[in-house]
Amino acid sequence: MELRSGGGLRSGLESALRNAVRDGRLAPGTRLPSSRALARDLGLARNTVADAYGQLVAEGWLTARQGSGTRVAPGARPQKPVSTSVALAFPGLAAGDHLPYDLRPGSPDLSSFPRTAWVAATRQAMAKAPHDAFGYTDPRGRVELREALAEYLSRVRGVRANPDLILVCTGYVQAIGLLGRALTELGGRRIAVEALGFPDTRTVLRESGLATVELPVDEYGADVGTLSSLAAEAVLLTPAHQFPSGVALSPERRTAAVAWAHASGGVVVEDDYDGEFRYDRQPVGALQGLDPANVVYAGTASKSLAPGVRLAWLVLPQRLMEPLVRQKRLADRQSPVVDQLTLAELIAGGAYDRHVRRMRSRYRLRRDRLVTALAARAPGVRVSGIAAGLHAVIELPDGYPPEADLIKRAAQLGLAVTGMRMYGATGQRPALVVGYGTPPEHAFAGALDALCTTLAP
Known part of the structure; x- marks a missing residue:
């Protein structure tokens, strides 16, 4: 949502809301978040949001009634119909962006x-940074x-990490691409990957030049x-x-790997x-700690902070360092320096740890709300994969519609979800993959x- 168009934050918010109604992202009758909640997000x-709501009520875009909140006015119709065919054919990260609710996995x-x-850490990092950092x-x-x-990976994940390595x-995509090209340069031809992913x-x-072969995944x-x-x-695990x-x-x-x-x-x-997001016990330590020479x-930072930070890291065996550095230099020379210095300051000052702990608690509560709601309103489904992470697998029993039909039903209710088949599942029981960390x-x-309405018997 672009908030600075039209001069000022309030007018930018007004413009963004008008556009959302015009193109159908906000349908007539949709209840908007409270001014307090939207201001926080x-x-x-809060006054900026309240004033924007008030202006749009006056213009007829929204309605506001005591006890029912602020909603899109019944007469506010999109300028042209919004097709959901793309979302139904390929429910990927961009396909359901026009829907008001999003439970697709892959985002915090x-x-x-x-x-x-982040702003405080940037200021501190800039005050400390030597001139040659830029x-x-x-x-x-x-x-x-x-x-x-x-220091952080050793303390939290059990990684045996040397800063020189x-x-x-x-971002993670670049990291995997660089690694693939380095392995190809060293004579690699095939990499095993999990059949689901x-x-x-x-x-x-x-x-990057590697053929992929699949490893089956079970319990x-x-x-x-x-x-x-x-x-x-x-092998990628x-x-x-x-x-x-x-x-x-x-x-x-x-041990076998x-x-x-x-x-x-x-x-x-x-x-x-x-x-880092484990809920039933301490997070499982990193595999790398067992054999740093070969792992x-x-x-x-995409899940702990946000994908837009665009920072990832590889802890490498000594034998891979030189070819990876060569590939990195050819790709983009270096990652953004200011963001690197800011993240370093966040970690060193303890703010990163505090944020991860806070989000772990919040995501655990969301997971519990999901499980409780499904047990009450869709008792036939089975929820799994919830000991860690930001998503759950909702396994569908016999008698339920196919995945594609449920995804279509959810879209009609304004909800974007994905199914297991999108991630390579073929012979398994149909299931939805629900990212409860996303909204x-x-x-x-x-x-x-x-x-719950989608899955109701």
């Missing part, structure tokens, strides 16, 4: 980004961030016992919390995208209601 003064609650702490610097990343990450990247990850690896995680027969030089099934790699398979790498000289790539640890706080209750 957007970082505005963006309204909870720690804006105040020139062409080490492609591995600023030393301040690499040192902060080494950390490579800062411009984000399709884009496989595409990036294939574009114990990826079946790494087949690695020796696949003739792959590397999500040991702490497999996406989208939500299972953790069993201790026996963790490390033993395979040690015996074959292969590389295990550990994707730890939401390893690449990949982490990112802002004011929209979570409405999203949950739409989901």
